Amino acid sequence: MxxxxxxxxxxxxxxxxxxxxxxxxxxxxxxxxxxxxxxxxxxxxxxxxxxxxxxxxxxxxxxxxxxxxxxxxxxxxxxxxxxxxxGGEISGTVTILKQLLAIKKYKIVALTNWSSETFPIAQKRFEFLNWFEGIVVSGDEKTRKPFKAIYDITLERFNIYPETSLFIDDNLRNIEAAKSLGIHGIHFKDPETLINQLKTFNIAL
Structure with a gap:
């Protein structure tokens, strides 16, 4: 497993x-x-x-x-x-994030395609963005998903091993790119489905 x-x-x-x-x-x-x-x-x-x-x-x-x-x-x-x-936070997923943090057994980071010029607006609005160990913002790195470079940056910056990492993204293209690098992936549909998808990786909330 x-x-x-x-x-x-x-x-x-x-x-x-x-x-x-x-x-x-x-x-x-x-x-x-x-x-x-x-x-x-x-x-x-x-x-x-x-x-x-x-x-x-x-x-x-x-x-x-x-x-x-x-x-x-x-x-x-x-x-x-x-x-x-x-439009606001997706509250069901924010709850899942909070539950995962409470378990205190996972390193939890974010990887986003986002302009460095607009990301500060989101940071001011959404408190949960402060919960991550770190966030890789594509606009800061001058590259984006699904290109290999941004995954490599994320793995190296946070000392992550691909084979023990799990990436959650709503864009299948980005998940497939992650899997090609040995990172496990979940194609996000909705919070309810995500809970069941996490169980397949032995992550129970």
Missing amino acids: TLIKTIIFDLGGVLIDWNPEYVFLKAFHGDKEKTKWFLDTICISDWNENQDAGYPLEQATNDLVAKFPEYENYIRLFYGNWENML
Whole structure:
């Protein structure tokens, strides 16, 4: 049976509810179809992930405005109104985190794709971000999941052995990358499912 000594949490989508739709549904007056089109066509996830890897928000915004000048006002909303994309904590997972910390047998850290410019906003809002032994923020490292470098940084910084570590992320791509490096993974769906998934690694809450 696998002996887990370290648990690595993703943040957005696992512990923190973050969704650009919170801003753009309002901007497009509740039009879900237009919101989806805008986020699939203009402010796409690949563009945002570039900022997660350290590209400056202002430069990224100006680049996109130059490409789609007719959508300038909406493009500038993405980072201009970014704080309103934070929907709150995912309370069920925060409870699981608290329970794991109470057991006092695991090293618990976080690995997140997040711009170094916006992460301080989350730090001020969410007290539980202070509970981790440490957090690797992609924007600070100038690389991001699923690239090998950020996993290597995490393992080395916190003296983690991949074979005794478990990574929890809502993005399957990131889990597969972790597994390729020998890190065990759980593809997060919801807190209730996570409790059962942890049991498969002999982690009972």
